[in-house]
Amino acid sequence: MTADHEILTKPEGRYHHGDLRTALLRATETLIAEHGTGAVSLREVARIAGVSHGAPAHHFGNxxxxxxxxxxxxxxxxxxxxxxxxxxxxxxxxxxxxxxxxxxxxxxxxxxxxxxxxxxxxxxxxxxxxxxxxxxxxxxxxxxxxxxxxxxxxxxxxxxxxxxxxxxxxxxxxxxxxxxxxxxxxxxxxxxxxxxxxxxxxxxxxxxxxxxxxxx
Amino acid sequence: MTADHEILTKPEGRYHHGDLRTALLRATETLIAEHGTGAVSLREVARIAGVSHGAPAHHFGNxxxxxxxxxxxxxxxxxxxxxxxxxxxxxxxxxxxxxxxxxxxxxxxxxxxxxxxxxxxxxxxxxxxxxxxxxxxxxxxxxxxxxxxxxxxxxxxxxxxxxxxxxxxxxxxxxxxxxxxxxxxxxxxxxxxxxxxxxxxxxxxxxxxxxxxxxx
DNA sequence: CAGCCCATCTAGACAGTGTCTAGTTTTGCG
DNA sequence: CGCAAAACTAGACACTGTCTAGATGGGCTG
CATH class of the missing domain: 1.10.357.10 (Tetracycline Repressor, domain 2)
Structure with a gap:
């Protein structure tokens, strides 16, 4: 919803995100702040960043x-x-x-x-x-x-x-x-x-x- | 494996456990001690206690x-x-x-x-x-x-x-x-x-x- | 002792999850 | 330009929490 959020979302039509690692960390922070540590899931942070559910594993392993x-x-x-x-x-x-x-x-x-x-x-x-x-x-x-x-x-x-x-x-x-x-x-x-x-x-x-x- | 474990397991052939609430808490303790807090799941504690996967919810809600x-x-x-x-x-x-x-x-x-x-x-x-x-x-x-x-x-x-x-x-x-x-x-x-x-x-x-x- | 209520527990279904795999797109570098 | 490696996709699988409908039997009332 904010400008930050837009920056962290993958540009439409592009395959590579640009700075997915940072985007995923920011998504993690947002999720924890708004819904607690338990709300963090690889699939949800991927969703927020606008990438596929498997993408985070590439940057963080698991x-x-x-x-x-x-x-x-x-x-x-x-x-x-x-x-x-x-x-x-x-x-x-x-x-x-x-x-x-x-x-x-x-x-x-x-x-x-x-x-x-x-x-x-x-x-x-x-x-x-x-x-x-x-x-x-x-x-x-x-x-x-x-x-x-x-x-x-x-x-x-x-x-x-x-x-x-x-x-x-x-x-x-x-x-x-x-x-x-x-x-x-x-x-x-x-x-x-x-x-x-x-x-x-x-x-x-x-x-x-x-x-x-x-x-x- | 221990006598404790046996006590906490549902007697074979019986429908009611007897003291399922206690058994589930002990199973939780064992899981945390052996595999960490993240290893606790309702289904696993049910398995340890020898009851169906839905049983714990009856005692603890969720x-x-x-x-x-x-x-x-x-x-x-x-x-x-x-x-x-x-x-x-x-x-x-x-x-x-x-x-x-x-x-x-x-x-x-x-x-x-x-x-x-x-x-x-x-x-x-x-x-x-x-x-x-x-x-x-x-x-x-x-x-x-x-x-x-x-x-x-x-x-x-x-x-x-x-x-x-x-x-x-x-x-x-x-x-x-x-x-x-x-x-x-x-x-x-x-x-x-x-x-x-x-x-x-x-x-x-x-x-x-x-x-x-x-x-x- | 008989009957019945309700706590206890079962079993299936469903959406969501982490992780694995194979494949596709893009970047960077010689 | 060519190509290897990095970045990402998409499907599959086993597992999870939670919800339902139903089966069981313990214990209380009469």
Missing amino acids: KDGLMLAFAQEGWDRMIEAILNAVDADRPGDGPAFLVSVGKAYVRFAITNPGQFDVMFRRDLYDLKDTGYLGAGDSAWVFLEDTIQRCIDEGFAPRDAAQSFTIIAWSMVHGLAALWNSGRVRSRFEKLDPDVLNEQMNEALTTMMFPGRPVQK | KDGLMLAFAQEGWDRMIEAILNAVDADRPGDGPAFLVSVGKAYVRFAITNPGQFDVMFRRDLYDLKDTGYLGAGDSAWVFLEDTIQRCIDEGFAPRDAAQSFTIIAWSMVHGLAALWNSGRVRSRFEKLDPDVLNEQMNEALTTMMFPGRPVQK
Whole structure:
């Protein structure tokens, strides 16, 4: 119905689509957003893109491949979103940097609940796939570097890198997952998620670095 | 193959199963454990239970109903597991009580990854279902009471009930979810999950209640 | 104990799905 | 221009969820 949709539909009378892979990923995103993850089918995304029912298999191998590609795209998008947020916030010290990262993580999750969900759904595709694990690994490494910076600045014990990384990731991931599950949200109908996100990340970081000098 | 399996299979020559509802839930559990959540189908659980393909619909309405019942059973089991753990640990103060609860939460999640997953999969069934939300609510209320006890004992500010509840739940839920996703586990192949669970919950509670007197 | 209601379960049909195959169209490259 | 490979089509098949109509028998009423 939108211009986007037209671009993603195969031009009439043509045999080749042009950018079918992208079109199928966008169709997947639309389906998940409008009807949930369960509504995704190879035949439906093919229909939306205006191609035959067998076409998607050529680009993704099978349905698992489509979901995996969608998850990988999600990791790329999330890392990009975090980098942008950090750029915008210009945090002064390590803990402030961590707050910026945590807020961006949760914001990405609650603004892209469908894709975030797929990124952690190990039943949708082969977990051993190197690309999938690789994408998640870069997120881990990024987070670990953030913690390491806090350690280098004297905010945390020198041997805390791994445990603090797990703690930080667990905190923001749990908050995001619970919010998206609808269980937390249902108790804060009138609360702006961004406000909750801000408050939680500030509180969590304060707990992690109790001796931290307060930033203006 | 096991005795359990035989009990759950319809007695030969009989028309009525006896306890088909339970048999179907157990078949669901087995399928998820052995082949993942995606392997669950009404026809396959019917096959395992030795009944016709249409029988499950009578007990659960449709597939969503089966998954919802499985999720509800999960909530019941988790609350029971937490109560048992608290009984066994006999924690002295509020924070120790919280550690006991948190450890039991994570332990349930990593020993029942399939069921835990389904409990938070809002795409598998209608989120507005009162039974589903009700089960989750009792968990929230239980956790909030635990936090309230910490407040009453002077370990946390009086107005911290809600935010501390979110923080605590986010922590343990995030840890459980990340572990089950395989991303954390892949980095600690040789580490006993129970050890990580213990250490994390102690560390997290120490962060939440920094002034807490150390327990023996 | 007899009769009957209704929960339980069967069996067939139907549209929709993933995946496989063989074949058709088009692109890109020497 | 020629041609191999990539992109896509179209049909088939087994499987799925759900809907129907009907068969069975457990348990309650009288």
